[in-house]
Structure formats: C-alpha cells, structure tokens
Amino acid sequence: MSGEQAAAAGRVPAGVPVGPGGAVALSRVVPVSGRRWTVPRWVRRAVGPVGLVVVWQVLSGGGVLPADLLASPVDIARTAGGLVADGTLPSAMGVSLQRVAVGLVSGAAVGIALALVSGLSRLGEDLVDATVQMLRSIPWVGVIPLFIIWLGIGEAPKIALIAVGVAFHLYLNVYAGIRGVDAQLVEAGTSLGLGRWGLIRHVVLPGALPGAMTGLRYALATAWLALVFGEQVNADDGLGFLMNQAREFFRTDVIVVCLVVYAMLGLLADFLVRTLERLLLQWRPTFTGQ
Amino acid sequence: MTPGTSTRPPESSRPSEPVAAATAAGAADAQEGGGVAVRVDGLVREFDRRRVLDGVRLDIRAGEFVALLGRSGCGKSTLLRVLSGLDREIEGEVLVPRRRAVAFQAPRLMPWKRVWRNVVLGLPGRPERVVAERALTEVGLDHRADAWPKTLSGGEAQRASLARALVRDPDLLLLDEPFGALDALTRITAQRLVAEVWRERGCAVLLVTHDVEEALLLADRVLVMADGRIAHETAVELPRPRDVGDPRWTALRAQLLGRLGVAEADGGADSHVDGDVDGGAGVRRTPDGRGADR
Ligand SMILES: Nc1ncnc2c1ncn2[C@@H]1O[C@H](COP(=O)(O)OP(=O)(O)O)[C@@H](O)[C@H]1O
C-alpha cells in the first residue's frame, strides 16, 4: 500500500514521517450528510424491472422478437386489460390466491408445530426429525399423482401440495433456528428465574425468529411453484389452468400475462416478508449495504 | 459491615458438626438463621472424571463482599455456576439464598428485548417499566432504557446486566469477572459503581476476578483458588475507599501475587498455594459413585 492510498483510507502507515519534515498527503473525510439529494430507494428498485420491459418492447418493436414467440409488452398489457375486463383474470387470481393462502397457513401450522416439537425436546427430536429428514428428500412434484389418487381432483391435492412444500421449508429453518439459539442466553434466562415456558417464550422463540424468516421466504417461493404444478395438472380454474389453456391455443400473450402476475405476486410476497423482518428483527443490526 | 469482622476461624480449627447440622435447613433458612449467605462444604464437580472442584469449603456471611482469585481455568466460574444453581451435577453440600442474581462475564442480554425489558425479564407478575428504570438509574443507564442491547457500548451493556441482577433485590450477588472485557477507565467506573451499590444494598457479593488489585479495592475478604479448592484467604482490613498508596495495601497485593505464583519483588510466599489449608477437605472426597447426579 502506498502512502497515498493509506492516507486516503484514513490511516497513517507506520514509518511515514509526520510533522514539519515529511509531506503527508491528507484527504478530507466527506460527511455523508454532505451528499445532497439521492434518488429514493423505491425509484432505484424500479429501475431493473422497468428497464427490462423497455428493452423487451424495443426488441419486439424492432422485429427481433416475433409476436408468435413472445408477445410485446404493449400487446400483453392489452391482453391483460381484456382478461381483467371479462373477469377471467381476477377470478383465476382469486382462486389461486385462496389456494396459496390455505396451503400456506396449513403447511406453516404443521411445519412450525413439528419444528417446535423436535426443536424444544430431545424426545420430540428423536421421534420427529429422522422422519421429516427422510420424507424431505422425496421430490414432492413426483407425489402429485399419488395426491390425486388419494385426495381426488378437487382442491385438496393442490392445497396439500402447497402445504407440503411450505411445511418442509418452515420445519427445517425453524428447527435449525431453535437449535441455533445461544446456550449462554438460555442459561442467563434460567438464572433470571424463567421457567420452561418463560424460556421458550422469551429466549428460544425470539432467537429462532431469524431462521423462521428465512424459512418463510423459501416457503413462499415454494408455495407459488407448487401452485403452478398443482394447477397445471387437472384443474379447471386458477392461474395455472389459464396458462395451460393458453398453451393449447398457442396464446403466448396469455401465458406471459400469467407469468407477469406470478412475478408481481412474488414481488408482493417479498415486500410482505421484508416488512415482517423490519418489524420483528429490528433488534438485529445487520449489514445493510453501503 | 466493618472489615474487622470479616475474619473467620481458619478451616482447620472449625468444627464440622454445625455444618452437618445445617444441612437439613433450607437455603433461605440458613441465610436468616446465622447471617450466613453461602455455605459450601465438600463440593466436588467433575468434568469427564477430571476434578475441577475438589472439596471446596466456603462460607460467606450475609452482606459480606468476597473476591475470588485464581488462575485462569482453576474453576472459579465453575464454582460460581454451582452457587447460582445453574450447574447441579455436583457432590457435596451447597447452601445459598433463594434470592440470588448473576452477572456473567459477557452481559448476556437478550438482543431481541429492549434494555428495560431485559432488566425486568423473569420477574414475577407483570413488572412495571418504572421498576426497570429505578435499577437502570442506579447504574446510570436510565437514558438508554429503550435501546436495543446490540447498540450499547461494552460498559453500558455490562451496567445493564448489573441492573438486571440488582432489580431482583438479591441476598447474594454473583459476579463472574464482570469487568474483564472493559477498558481500564470504564473498569474503574464500574468498580466504583459496584462498591456503591453494595454499600447501599448490603447484599453479600462474590466477585470472581483475576485482578488482584480489583479484589483488594472492593472486597472484605479475598480467596485464592487453586487445585480445585480455596487454598488461601486474606481478610482485607483496610478502610474504604481503599488507598492504593497505602503500604498495607501494597503489602497485601504482593502477598496475594505471591500466592498466585507470580514472582514479585518481595512476595515472600512460596508458589505452593496449597500449603495453607489443611488436607481436611481432601478427606471428604467422595468415591466416583457420583451420588449427587441428578
Ligand atoms: N462444560 C465443561 N465441560 C468440560 N470441561 C469444562 C466445562 N466447563 C469448564 N470446564 C473446565 O473446568 C476448568 C475450570 O473452568 P472455569 O471454572 O471456567 O475456569 P475459570 O477459573 O477460569 O473461571 C477448565 O479446565 C475448563 O476447561
């Protein structure tokens, strides 16, 4: 490191003479508040998606992307408008969202309950964990035919598929979160007179929350995926059905509309998790980028 | 709490009968009965068949400030954990007050609770915020009551941890090298704080430290631990606040450093810390049958 670099980094390296004799290049530390106006975060976050759409439109307009392979954004907006106007899209979204919600809630309930059982007690761990670890390596998409045979072709197999994906992710992360709680804090809690439930409530569960949040992110992503798979097999409504139908009629615009809806819902889910994390994990100072 | 009363009969001359008689009484009774805050006899703790505590005998009177010195790894923290009730895989007799509080070397605050909620954590009922604020004021930290623990400085976190111990109004305050991680200046402030709090509260204090000067500044009595036992004890019969320049203080310091096996200009003592106490404690060794396993 040269003397100049070191000075720029705010340090004076050993051996560089400081004082009347030596000439040391000094640099000013610029206060952050000195930087005037910055672009709001949400605008910056929108740059990527908007840019993508613009590039896509330019490619479509220039004939690089033929309309029968991929419809242009403008066409897609028009198609989306039509689908919304005749009520197809809202009803499909309503059905799909409901499936995700029910699957998510029931899967979360099962996953978290199992994680608590095996995370909090050694007996529970012995009884539950091996079983879950074994089942989790089964590719759940391969279970669809079985679910249909077991549960019929109604809502049950689709919701079950979502629930299974959600439950595994939450189980793994909540369990790991519980077991990752600092033993020293548990000990401190004990010395403060907390009983078993006090420890769980004030020490173990809050400590497992970061892990649970990670689990929730994965669970949401899995829920959408499972929804697509579930609805493309044997469904007569919902977003997946809409896509399947569009495929049969070579309507790439409808397919893309559905994909865009998925993307939007994904963005919404991410926003919800971010908000939850900001509320629940505000005690945790983490690296937020520079 | 005059320093003059802090001596007690040497281990060898103390009859063992009264100790046995006290076993039946509950911990709290022992405290009320004879003004005794801690009574430990024949305490053995093994880790993988290695005796870290080997027949510890220790009495602390109510309101007494005792410092426990010893080399790193000699079992100070282990003894403190036993006294706090966190470690019960022991043999021997241990009587402690029901109301006791620990401040660990690391503050161990729950990072997900604001400072004041940390302070009242574990108190019975639904404690009011003012309860926490009173304790925080005592340690000069009331202005940080709403902070997240991870935003506190080392000294602040340590004081919050002390407030959390004090709010329990303990009869026995156990401090495990609470100033170890603090810088020299903050440590001096923290030591004064503990001295002040002790004077006002009048609870018995067991301060584990490896700092001879800290022990001599604060304690009525200084114990030296070695080979799993209390190998030596010195009453510090000097007026408070202690004067570091006092020749008696310096002499005590030299003596203790000698006990700890640190060669000093004078020292005078041999480095065999064991010589002082009779082998009586050793007789109480229990066979490896581990009767006290719970
Ligand atoms: N949980 C444990 N398992 C095995 N050995 C332990 C455990 N806790 C402490 N020890 C050992 O006991 C000895 C005393 O430890 P400790 O009481 O922490 O020392 P210190 O006097 O420095 O506080 C050390 O040798 C340490 O390695």
Ligand SMILES: [Mg+2]
């Ligand atoms: Mg220690």
